[in-house]
Amino acid sequence: MTLLFGLMVTGYAFGAVAAALSPNDRAARLLTASGTVVGGGAGLAVAFGHFASGAPLALEAPALLSIADGLAFRVDALGAFFLALVGLVAVPCGIYGAGYSAAYEGRYSLRFLGAMLNLFLLTMSLVPVAGNVLTFLLMWEGMSLTSYFLVMTEANEPDTVQAGGWYLAMTHGGLALVLAAFLLLAGGAATTSFADLRTAAATLSPATRNAVFLLAVLGFGSKAGIVPLHVWLPRAHPAAPSHVSALMSAVMIKLGVYGLLRVGLDLLSGGPAWWGALLIGLGGLSAVLGVLYALMENDLKRLLAYSSVENIGLVFIGVGTGFLSLSLGAVPAAMLALSAGLYHALNHAAFKGLLFLGAGSVLHATHTRDMNRLGGLIRRLPWTALFFLIGSLAIAGLPPLNGFVSEWLLFQSLLPGIGSSAPLVAPLMTLAVGVLALTGGLAAAGFVKAFGITFLAIPRSPAAEHAHEAPGSMRMGMGILAVACAGLGLAAVPIMSGLGSILAGHAGLAATTPRLGGLSLSMPGAVGQMSPTLVALGLVVATAGVWIGVRLFARGPGLRVDETWGCGRIAQTPRMEYTSTAFAEPLRRVFAGLYRPTKDLSIDFHPESRYFVQSIEYRSEIVPWFERYLYAPVIARVRWWAIGTRAIQSGSVHAYLTYLVLALLGLLVVLLVQGA
Amino acid sequence: MDSVFSQVCVLGSSLVLIFGLTLLWRRSVTAYITAFQWQSIVLSGLTAVVAYFGGDHELYLAAGALAALKAVVIPRLLRRMEHRFAAARELQPYVNTPTSLVIAGLLVLFGYAITRPLVALSQLPTRAGMPLAMGLVLVSLFVVISRKKALTQVVGFLMLENGLALLAVLGTYGIPLIVELGVFLDVLMGFLVMQIFMYQIHETFESIDIEQLNRLRH
């Protein structure tokens, strides 16, 4: 096991160094990919090795940075799960990157990209296995920095630079909050290792525990992308290269969930009911707002980014229900809810990774992300279209794929709460069910738009007409994730048992196993049962049966491909088809109170008469209201303070010397007062 | 608590609340008046049922008075006003329809939360309907603040009174006849005053849109 761990670290390190020193671009791409694949595969092996043997692996190096207890790594079940998640997405993205980054040759440094990618994956793999505070924070910060550089790959685009700025600011804000949380936790502990923090947490006062939890929610929540701390997500994820976007969306934001579980569940061992209620509230808000803004987007990758916000909201709903049930003493319900949340995180990694890789393939072929300029790609990029369709079906939560199974489990985890007699739990659970159903329906609508407008019908621009299919490496990367989407759904029973044993032991949760083994998913604490494999089988058999039946018995006189009658229109041009904006327009109208779109209409009348029009320009924009009412004023206020404090930089040396002396005098006064 | 009486109470209260929701859904003032009429009929029926199961014969009189006043007299007066002012439709309320309905749902949940202590304390079989009555009170208040036409606000006020009456009947197993009569008189007085008020508004502004009152300010 230690061997595999070492292999993982060396794999990534080798990839980074080799990419940095490679002789030419092609070698850089291949070395990057090989480092990623080796490291990712080793990471998966470490995780599965832990699941199989159950023995925790601990590695320590206290000599480094001994003032903060040095580096310590510890692989336990929760960490292994997230490590597996990293490996699962790292391998396909690495393979994909080999082909995708060919587009950057000559424009940007592939060596730097490759080195940063491997370091990013290395730090991401080491966050879940960190054993003390220093290691955790080091790896966390490493992850943030390397991802910043990756986001800034295409530094010539102005949007990218702005995205990088937002990302850097928000990730460091989150880091500050996480640091504060750990400092509070470590206040009573002997060393900063997680084991000591766990034992010390039991002795902390309730006020401190609440403070730690709140800081953790805000800090880890901003990394996870919870509203209102999500604003970096729709900027950073589209700006990054597609395989990096996939990694960030699929894996990095889940590490926010990991941090929250580690601090809240493992170290603090659960808390009062309002913790769970807060998580459910934040999760529900993120889910609804995320999907609503996703629906209005015309940029394919921004749509996917907002959809990630939505899915993280769903994960938080599951995790929050788990915390809530735990505080009420309903252990099977808590297990079910937490397992459902983690399962959804896993599924989201698979299908969101796939969708981003598909979007990258489209971008690679057409050089545009604007859906209003795409269309008809199903003929030019048949494989990408198929994989994107699988991803869309999965994210819309439709049987027989994995998204449906985790949504079903989330519903099942909410139902016992409705029957609870604790105050206000029943209304909260009812609202959560409504929110879950609404986001499911809206997500389906959003992905009909994403897939339909991008891939179907007629190309809307020359770029789409001349698109070409992705190279083999990109297709292989997508294919792996597509198979994962199907497989994760069919393997629901073993996965839920596995999650049960992963969560067992934390905060008094006892391991639960599905009631009926084999094919049927019936969890203790759930109120219904179903069998994902049999549903999938039934669907496939029914569809195939119909197809065979029609072929045998109802051939009819045959099929003709021709121009269809178009209600009298003479020619079918791309101008006549539905655009992405048009598709979402009914929902835009229904939720206009939320979106508050601005409308700008300018009409050029003919000089002779107002009945004739020369040109009309219509511009409508949706500015998310938390950016308008929350961030804009805060940023304006910070700017005002910053300009104000500029006054102390007068440029005079005497002034600076005076500051020094004053500071020294002030410190002496403080010491005097304290001593007295 | 699954007895037929409790179920009928909850069913009746739900119907009363649903008629109240009609004020947020429909746009035509005629529909509001019809909804109020039916609501009063259901309410008096429910009062009679409570009287039957509770063995309180005074309550039959209250039910009859309620039916006479609120299901016959007041709707007739309202319809006369409506003809006079040609009010017709509530087209641009301050909060649009789907949002109003969602807020109404949340208010019902809030009403449930508020009446929890009451329900927990009470021993009566009618206690299950109280949260719905509270919900109706809150929804009527919301109607009054979010709608513009004076007639809508009058109907909202009358439904508020219905909600309070329902709460009283369910919560205290019927109220003494003298109190009921007193409340009826209050309502009638209030209604007549509002009628005069609306007449004046219509004379001044040629419409009964309450927002027009802003123009009186200098």
Place this chain on the structure above:
Amino acid sequence: MIGYVLEVAQAALALLLAPGVVGLIRWMKARLQNRRGAPVWQPYRELAKLFQKEVVVSNNASWLFRAAPFVVFGSAVTVTLFVPILAVPLPFDGVGDLLVVVYLLLLGTFFLSLAGLDPGSPFGGMGASREMTIAALAEPTVALAIFALALSAGSTNLGQIVARTMSHPGAALSPGHLLAFLALFIVALAETGRLPIDNPATHLELTMIHEAMVLEYSGRYLALIEWAAAVKLLVFFSLLGNLFVPAGISMALTPATLAIAVVTLLAKFAVLAGAVAILETRIAKLRLFRVPELLSVSFVLGLLAVTSSFLLR
């Protein structure tokens, strides 16, 4: 063993009866409108005719256009295996519950919307966009109605819900059930494209939703889609009839009880068809932007249904 045979028979019966139910509604509407109307078995003739016609596929369409009718029909057939039509409990009761049914129907809608977008015609896009809007807004109501039922029955599996209502007949009249019935009825109208949400007999593109999506289909593909829509209607009728008034459903799986089940099923279909026909004759179609208001009403009804079940505890 007999259970599996019965499952297949149930599915076959659903497929066979579905066009008849549509025909019944049309015939009743005609009679209410003082017309003679086509006979009840007219949809069967239409399906037979369509299967014999040539298919014309737009030259802008892709493989998805040709695959979608099969997916839609396949998902409708799969749903009939889980819905209690004749007898409970059947062997597949533990395989799929009410949530599975709802999401399988959503799968069909998803593919149909994509197929509407595929040929690139503006009608298809319009139908797809409207259909997905309505489907999305109807989802919360469906979820709340399901949970109102599942709360009292203790399970989301359909067989259990029916069994519980059979053993506690009084529960059928409880406010939670009645409100859930109303909410589900409104959603059934929305999902199957009946008035006042969508007009199944319209020819004007401004009033089309479902028709607009399938405008480009012809021949056997159109036959499959129409048939699947009829099956969806039958499924909703079965849910409305058998979940809320399960009297007559066979619990013992003997020929006598099955015969009674078939007769009561037909009676329930006739009543529901009559209700839909009367509603369609009396009410005009709502403007598209009034439909969310109706769906909000059904949402509040669903919310009340759930709250009344935790009120009566």
